[in-house]
Amino acid sequence: MGIFSRRQSATIEPTQAVGPRTPAPAADGTGVPLDPALRALTGQWTIDRPHSRIGFSVRHAMVTTVRGAFADYDSALYFDGAQPSQSRAELVIRVASVDTGVEQRDAHLIGTDFFDAQRFPEMVFRSTSTIHEGAESFRMTGDLTIRDHTRPVELQLAYLGSVLDPFGYERAGFDATTTIDRTDWGLVYNQRLEAGGAMVSERVRLQFDISAIRSVPPA
16 A cells, blocks of 8 residues: 655664765656665555544534544555555445444434445445655545445545554554545435535545554565
């Protein structure tokens, strides 16, 4: 998954600065220079759920914001340090695990007005392309499926760093965000306010705070 940048892991020796006798780092397909240390991050990764959050926020009644998250999901991430464009990601979320902190509201969200979890138990994201924009910035495009509606979305990714934790796990962290129009996925339920406007905004901000663990140590 193209979620890692040129910042070095705590377990990777720093590379020498580019000088008169040092060749410039190779570039990826977009022409953005790549640090050779990225190659050490190549491999399979998974999201560490206890230390991550797959969340969303949406304006309610025009004057406040409701926030929630999904607790149950599976992930498969692959990062190619030599060619970030070959990186990929898949996330399968069980929508019945939604938690906004209000039991009655959660029950409404998984009912037929919104996710209809009985008929459509999973929400799925599968990446289709990854671009390294430079420094700690990446852009990943993918297909998001909700209620059997599939539409493209674009995630802006910010790499936070990598480290070997006290338990021997190599971790990498990143933030990702995007904003969607929920009606594009068949989530059209709403109520109108007397003063005008909608009870629930059609625009939903998706927010991912991720701690990823290397699935298989590098050879």
